[in-house]
Amino acid sequence: GDSVTQMEGPVTLSEEAFLTINCTYTATGYPSLFWYVQYPGEGLQLLLKATKADDKGSNKGFEATYRKETTSFHLEKGSVQVSDSAVYFCALRGSGSSNTGKLIFGQGTTLQVKP
Amino acid sequence: DGGITQSPKYLFRKEGQNVTLSCEQNLNHDAMYWYRQDPGQGLRLIYYSQIVNDFQKGDIAEGYSVSREKKESFPLTVTSAQKNPTAFYLCASMGPNGEAFFGQGTRLTVV
Numbered sequence: 250g251d252s253v254t255q256m257e258g259p260v261t262l263s264e265e266a267f268l269t270i271n272c273t274y275t276a277t278g279y280p281s282l283f284w285y286v287q288y289p290g291e292g293l294q295l296l297l298k299a300t301k302a303d304d305k306g307s308n309k310g311f312e313a314t315y316r317k318e319t320t321s322f323h324l325e326k327g328s329v330q331v332s333d334s335a336v337y338f339c340a341l342r343g344s345g346s347s348n349t350g351k352l353i354f355g356q357g358t359t360l361q362v363k364p
Numbered sequence: 365d366g367g368i369t370q371s372p373k374y375l376f377r378k379e380g381q382n383v384t385l386s387c388e389q390n391l392n393h394d395a396m397y398w399y400r401q402d403p404g405q406g407l408r409l410i411y412y413s414q415i416v417n418d419f420q421k422g423d424i425a426e427g428y429s430v431s432r433e434k435k436e437s438f439p440l441t442v443t444s445a446q447k448n449p450t451a452f453y454l455c456a457s458m459g460p461n462g463e464a465f466f467g468q469g470t471r472l473t474v475v
Binding site for chain 2: 250255281283285291292293294295298300338340342350351352353354355356357
Protein backbone atom coordinates (compact mmCIF):
# COMPACT_ATOMS: atom_id res chain seq x y z
CA GLY A 250 0.00 0.00 0.00
CA ASP A 251 0.89 3.66 -0.06
CA SER A 252 3.47 4.82 2.45
CA VAL A 253 5.58 7.83 3.45
CA THR A 254 9.05 7.66 5.00
CA GLN A 255 10.76 10.63 6.66
CA MET A 256 14.24 11.04 8.02
CA GLU A 257 14.43 10.33 11.71
CA GLY A 258 14.84 13.16 14.13
CA PRO A 259 15.38 15.07 16.16
CA VAL A 260 17.15 17.55 13.94
CA THR A 261 19.01 20.22 15.89
CA LEU A 262 20.28 23.33 14.08
CA SER A 263 21.62 26.73 14.96
CA GLU A 264 19.66 29.80 13.92
CA GLU A 265 20.24 30.79 10.25
CA ALA A 266 21.42 27.29 9.30
CA PHE A 267 20.14 25.51 6.18
CA LEU A 268 17.42 22.91 6.73
CA THR A 269 16.66 19.76 4.78
CA ILE A 270 14.16 17.14 5.94
CA ASN A 271 14.02 14.16 3.62
CA CYS A 272 10.74 12.54 2.59
CA THR A 273 10.21 9.66 0.18
CA TYR A 274 6.98 7.95 -0.76
CA THR A 275 5.53 4.81 -2.28
CA ALA A 276 2.23 5.14 -4.10
CA THR A 277 0.23 3.99 -7.08
CA GLY A 278 -1.11 6.56 -9.48
CA TYR A 279 -0.35 10.22 -9.04
CA PRO A 280 -0.66 11.26 -5.39
CA SER A 281 -0.73 14.79 -4.06
CA LEU A 282 2.05 15.57 -1.58
CA PHE A 283 1.99 17.78 1.51
CA TRP A 284 4.08 19.07 4.39
CA TYR A 285 2.27 19.77 7.65
CA VAL A 286 3.71 21.38 10.79
CA GLN A 287 2.72 20.84 14.42
CA TYR A 288 3.86 23.49 16.90
CA PRO A 289 4.02 22.54 20.59
CA GLY A 290 0.57 22.16 22.08
CA GLU A 291 -1.23 22.79 18.79
CA GLY A 292 -2.86 20.82 16.01
CA LEU A 293 -1.39 20.21 12.54
CA GLN A 294 -1.34 23.02 9.98
CA LEU A 295 -0.71 22.80 6.25
CA LEU A 296 2.71 24.23 5.38
CA LEU A 297 2.84 23.59 1.62
CA LYS A 298 1.63 21.21 -1.06
CA ALA A 299 2.28 19.97 -4.60
CA THR A 300 -0.22 18.15 -6.76
CA LYS A 301 1.81 16.95 -9.76
CA ALA A 302 5.34 16.06 -10.77
CA ASP A 303 7.87 18.94 -10.82
CA ASP A 304 5.52 21.24 -8.91
CA LYS A 305 7.24 23.30 -6.20
CA GLY A 306 5.30 24.16 -3.08
CA SER A 307 6.47 27.11 -1.00
CA ASN A 308 5.38 28.99 2.10
CA LYS A 309 7.08 31.03 4.86
CA GLY A 310 10.51 30.44 3.30
CA PHE A 311 10.03 26.66 3.13
CA GLU A 312 10.12 24.85 -0.22
CA ALA A 313 9.62 21.33 -1.50
CA THR A 314 9.66 19.95 -5.06
CA TYR A 315 7.60 16.93 -6.19
CA ARG A 316 10.17 14.57 -7.75
CA LYS A 317 8.44 11.61 -9.36
CA GLU A 318 11.65 10.08 -10.68
CA THR A 319 13.05 9.76 -7.16
CA THR A 320 9.63 9.56 -5.40
CA SER A 321 10.73 12.33 -3.07
CA PHE A 322 9.39 15.56 -1.59
CA HIS A 323 12.21 16.94 0.55
CA LEU A 324 11.54 20.03 2.68
CA GLU A 325 14.12 22.85 2.61
CA LYS A 326 14.61 26.25 4.15
CA GLY A 327 17.60 28.47 3.60
CA SER A 328 17.79 30.08 7.04
CA VAL A 329 15.89 28.66 10.01
CA GLN A 330 14.69 30.63 13.01
CA VAL A 331 14.02 29.61 16.57
CA SER A 332 10.31 29.99 15.83
CA ASP A 333 10.56 27.17 13.25
CA SER A 334 11.04 24.65 16.06
CA ALA A 335 8.19 22.15 15.62
CA VAL A 336 7.35 18.68 14.34
CA TYR A 337 7.15 18.40 10.54
CA PHE A 338 5.04 15.74 8.81
CA CYS A 339 5.24 14.69 5.18
CA ALA A 340 1.96 13.33 3.78
CA LEU A 341 0.39 12.03 0.61
CA ARG A 342 -3.17 11.75 -0.63
CA GLY A 343 -3.73 8.72 -2.81
CA SER A 344 -5.19 8.77 -6.29
CA GLY A 345 -5.18 5.09 -7.28
CA SER A 346 -8.46 3.24 -7.82
CA SER A 347 -8.24 1.49 -4.46
CA ASN A 348 -7.06 4.38 -2.33
CA THR A 349 -8.43 7.59 -3.75
CA GLY A 350 -8.62 10.18 -1.03
CA LYS A 351 -6.61 8.21 1.50
CA LEU A 352 -4.43 10.70 3.39
CA ILE A 353 -1.42 9.14 5.09
CA PHE A 354 1.46 10.66 7.04
CA GLY A 355 5.08 9.96 7.73
CA GLN A 356 6.27 9.50 11.29
CA GLY A 357 7.19 13.15 11.75
CA THR A 358 10.56 14.86 12.22
CA THR A 359 11.21 17.07 15.23
CA LEU A 360 13.19 20.22 14.47
CA GLN A 361 14.86 22.16 17.26
CA VAL A 362 16.53 25.46 16.40
CA LYS A 363 18.90 26.96 18.94
CA PRO A 364 19.72 30.68 19.15
CA ASP B 365 -16.11 30.37 13.16
CA GLY B 366 -15.55 27.50 10.74
CA GLY B 367 -13.50 24.54 11.85
CA ILE B 368 -13.23 21.08 13.33
CA THR B 369 -14.44 20.41 16.85
CA GLN B 370 -13.43 17.31 18.75
CA SER B 371 -14.84 16.36 22.12
CA PRO B 372 -14.09 15.58 24.79
CA LYS B 373 -10.52 16.82 25.15
CA TYR B 374 -9.72 14.14 27.73
CA LEU B 375 -11.46 10.77 28.07
CA PHE B 376 -10.94 7.91 30.48
CA ARG B 377 -12.07 4.39 29.66
CA LYS B 378 -12.38 1.36 31.87
CA GLU B 379 -11.28 -2.05 30.67
CA GLY B 380 -13.94 -3.66 28.46
CA GLN B 381 -15.84 -0.44 27.89
CA ASN B 382 -16.74 1.11 24.54
CA VAL B 383 -16.28 4.86 24.19
CA THR B 384 -17.20 7.28 21.39
CA LEU B 385 -15.15 10.28 20.33
CA SER B 386 -16.99 13.12 18.66
CA CYS B 387 -15.84 15.02 15.56
CA GLU B 388 -17.92 17.79 14.01
CA GLN B 389 -17.07 20.15 11.15
CA ASN B 390 -18.86 23.14 9.66
CA LEU B 391 -16.54 23.58 6.69
CA ASN B 392 -18.85 21.73 4.28
CA HIS B 393 -16.07 19.27 3.51
CA ASP B 394 -16.86 15.87 2.04
CA ALA B 395 -13.73 14.04 3.24
CA MET B 396 -13.07 13.29 6.91
CA TYR B 397 -10.35 11.26 8.65
CA TRP B 398 -9.47 9.72 12.02
CA TYR B 399 -5.87 9.27 13.12
CA ARG B 400 -4.12 7.90 16.13
CA GLN B 401 -0.91 9.64 17.26
CA ASP B 402 1.55 7.78 19.47
CA PRO B 403 4.98 9.10 20.48
CA GLY B 404 7.58 8.32 17.82
CA GLN B 405 5.04 6.82 15.41
CA GLY B 406 3.51 9.84 13.78
CA LEU B 407 -0.12 9.73 12.62
CA ARG B 408 -1.65 6.39 11.73
CA LEU B 409 -4.89 6.31 9.74
CA ILE B 410 -7.79 4.51 11.41
CA TYR B 411 -10.76 5.24 9.11
CA TYR B 412 -11.64 7.74 6.43
CA SER B 413 -14.77 8.84 4.66
CA GLN B 414 -15.01 10.61 1.34
CA ILE B 415 -18.75 11.12 1.35
CA VAL B 416 -21.81 10.72 3.55
CA ASN B 417 -22.85 7.10 4.20
CA ASP B 418 -19.52 5.75 2.98
CA PHE B 419 -16.22 5.05 4.76
CA GLN B 420 -13.11 2.93 4.35
CA LYS B 421 -10.70 1.24 6.72
CA GLY B 422 -7.30 2.79 7.17
CA ASP B 423 -4.14 1.03 8.27
CA ILE B 424 -5.14 0.28 11.88
CA ALA B 425 -8.95 -0.13 11.85
CA GLU B 426 -9.13 -3.21 14.09
CA GLY B 427 -10.93 -2.45 17.34
CA TYR B 428 -12.49 0.75 16.01
CA SER B 429 -15.76 1.62 14.26
CA VAL B 430 -17.16 4.76 12.63
CA SER B 431 -20.33 6.10 11.07
CA ARG B 432 -21.00 8.90 8.62
CA GLU B 433 -24.71 9.57 8.70
CA LYS B 434 -24.31 13.34 8.32
CA LYS B 435 -21.78 15.36 6.36
CA GLU B 436 -20.86 17.34 9.46
CA SER B 437 -20.23 14.43 11.80
CA PHE B 438 -17.78 11.50 11.86
CA PRO B 439 -17.79 9.86 15.31
CA LEU B 440 -15.23 7.21 16.23
CA THR B 441 -16.03 4.37 18.63
CA VAL B 442 -13.16 2.67 20.41
CA THR B 443 -14.42 -0.80 21.23
CA SER B 444 -13.32 -3.28 23.88
CA ALA B 445 -11.58 -5.21 21.08
CA GLN B 446 -8.93 -2.48 20.89
CA LYS B 447 -6.34 -3.83 23.31
CA ASN B 448 -4.13 -0.76 23.55
CA PRO B 449 -6.38 2.27 23.15
CA THR B 450 -4.40 4.78 25.21
CA ALA B 451 -3.35 7.43 22.65
CA PHE B 452 -4.03 10.86 21.22
CA TYR B 453 -6.77 10.84 18.57
CA LEU B 454 -7.00 13.44 15.82
CA CYS B 455 -9.88 14.10 13.44
CA ALA B 456 -9.47 16.01 10.19
CA SER B 457 -11.50 17.13 7.20
CA MET B 458 -10.26 17.99 3.74
CA GLY B 459 -11.71 20.34 1.19
CA PRO B 460 -11.46 20.26 -2.59
CA ASN B 461 -8.17 22.21 -2.63
CA GLY B 462 -6.45 19.43 -0.72
CA GLU B 463 -5.83 21.23 2.57
CA ALA B 464 -6.68 19.18 5.67
CA PHE B 465 -7.98 20.90 8.79
CA PHE B 466 -7.40 19.22 12.13
CA GLY B 467 -9.23 19.30 15.41
CA GLN B 468 -7.43 19.83 18.70
CA GLY B 469 -7.53 16.14 19.52
CA THR B 470 -8.86 13.82 22.22
CA ARG B 471 -6.51 12.15 24.68
CA LEU B 472 -7.87 8.74 25.65
CA THR B 473 -6.55 6.91 28.68
CA VAL B 474 -7.47 3.44 29.91
CA VAL B 475 -7.84 3.27 33.69
